[in-house]
Amino acid sequence: MSLVLFLFLGLLGVFFIIFIKRPLIEIIGENSTLIFKLKNAMWFQNHWLSGIFLFAMNAVLFFSTALLLYVLTYFLIPFVHLFVMIFAIIGSLFLWIIINKAWRGTKRNRLKMGAVGSSFYIILSLIFIYMLVTLKPSYPGEDTFMGAIGLVLGIVVTIVAFISCFIFTGYSNKKVVK
Numbered sequence: 001m002s003l004v005l006f007l008f009l010g011l012l013g014v015f016f017i018i019f020i021k022r023p024l025i026e027i028i029g030e031n032s033t034l035i036f037k038l039k040n041a042m043w044f045q046n047h048w049l050s051g052i053f054l055f056a057m058n059a060v061l062f063f064s065t066a067l068l069l070y071v072l073t074y075f076l077i078p079f080v081h082l083f084v085m086i087f088a089i090i091g092s093l094f095l096w097i098i099i100n101k102a103w104r105g106t107k108r109n110r111l112k113m114g115a116v117g118s119s120f121y122i123i124l125s126l127i128f129i130y131m132l133v134t135l136k137p138s139y140p141g142e143d144t145f146m147g148a149i150g151l152v153l154g155i156v157v158t159i160v161a162f163i164s165c166f167i168f169t170g171y172s173n174k175k176v177v178k
Helices: 003-019 021-027 033-040 047-072 080-102 107-133 145-170
Strands: none
Touching: 003 021, 003 145, 021 080, 021 145, 033 080, 047 080, 047 107, 047 145, 080 145, 107 145
16 A cells, blocks of 8 residues: 555545544543543643643653554564554544543633643644754765655644644534524
8 A cells, every 4th residue: 555545544534533523422421430530620620721631641642652653663563553553543532532521611711722732733743844854864875755754744643633633622512502
């Protein structure tokens, strides 16, 4: 499978998940222990503190996945890294849905909370862009093409993660009845 086709299928999958956001949110009930604990925590109802919490949780999920992928490079088991990435996506969606259901407040503060929490991925995108712009060969004659491809894919993944996180956490899960 070509890299472009793989990237295209991944983007279609993310847009499909965003499209069916409401049924995914309804899978997790209001009686979940994590939702109950976050709802009752007074600090979590502040949009800045809950946004920082979401930022930290996104960072923990990202770096733990990156560490696990790094460790898997030492084993010769094919395709395991794809399963790790799929489980990381499912874990991120689970976290975002729990935060969406647990947080209460105005729509404006919810958007602020989602923007603060998902800004982790924008910062990571900016770091990848900087690394791409300043990419230099380690020795004369080294081809940096594969490094550039990896950084471009990292930029695409982090921007898609930002959009997904912001949509899942920044927009209310309740339907407006007219």
